[in-house]
Amino acid sequence: MDFKRCVWAILFAFHTGVAYGYELQSKPDPSDARATARWLVSQNLWGVLSTISIDLEGAPFGNVVSFSDGLPDQGSGIPYFYLTLLDPTPRDVLKDSRCSFTISEAPLGTCGDTDPENPTCSKLTLTGKMKQINRNDPEADFAAQALYSKHSEMTDWPKDHNFQYFKLVIEGIFLIDWFGGPKPLSVAEYFQPGRDFSR
């Protein structure tokens, strides 16, 4: 890594770490698919949910959303969301729960000058079904803690906007973190105990 890239990487990583309010954990080796996927999910703050659009009569529709898989020091691997039913995305999934959730290493700053489409700038798409979490469900408390720990302003979002908790029930994993195509990674492997980014 040349000096200039090093300086920028340090500045960017430091800024990103401070802006998020917690330190960015170091990127795992790309040969460890489980750790890389879980790192992406635990360290990122936002991504794009893709749904089958009601308004567009079945066409695909992607939308930027915030998310969290747990407290900053304890990632569960499950993305939780806090979505207003004024927005098309949760209305789409309440009709057709099939969706995907896409995140990139790029916002974390660790791709440096590497192009976001270069396979070594890792990216992950989790596919499956979106499930709304009832407010009375104990899992709603976990979702709330997970989300508010990384998105503190959510506690101030207007109560009359019908925000609800959702989670993605993961059925498939598409991870690219090196050359050679998507890394084989089953859902069972993804959820295996291992490096969980605790401090």
Add this chain to the structure above:
Amino acid sequence: MDFKRCVWAILFAFHTGVAYGYELQSKPDPSDARATARWLVSQNLWGVLSTISIDLEGAPFGNVVSFSDGLPDQGSGIPYFYLTLLDPTPRDVLKDSRCSFTISEAPLGTCGDTDPENPTCSKLTLTGKMKQINRNDPEADFAAQALYSKHSEMTDWPKDHNFQYFKLVIEGIFLIDWFGGPKPLSVAEYFQPGRDFSR
């Protein structure tokens, strides 16, 4: 804006500007929907393409891709892509051309501490049909210039990976840049002459 946020915004914006190799243009007033949408498209480098997945039998699938709408000082508003047919996304659109392309203000650094899901951290989803551009088509030259000016490493991507040029033929625009829901913005208005981020 408090001092700390100002320092970080400056550092982040400066870093982002230098890393991209060109200066980030100032964000338009959110009341100017056309300018805001065109600014997001001209200043961003990557986003998420959502397609109807062949592999997942009709489920929606989002994938991180790089893009460009023109030279850094001359945005056309049309996103161009350089995609390998080894990847599922271009194969999906060659079967069913319906897709959406989603970008956020967050990677540009100008959202500061504002949450990526907060409406004032703007986001844009362009919906429509993906069209492959034949290599013999003069538009392929424009696509190449647009893409290589912002993604210089693309010229070195392996020729045997069957990379092809694509563009999104825009049919609908979903822009959120303030409270109150998506901004009304027709495709005709989007393409009207106006601030085109030329220097």
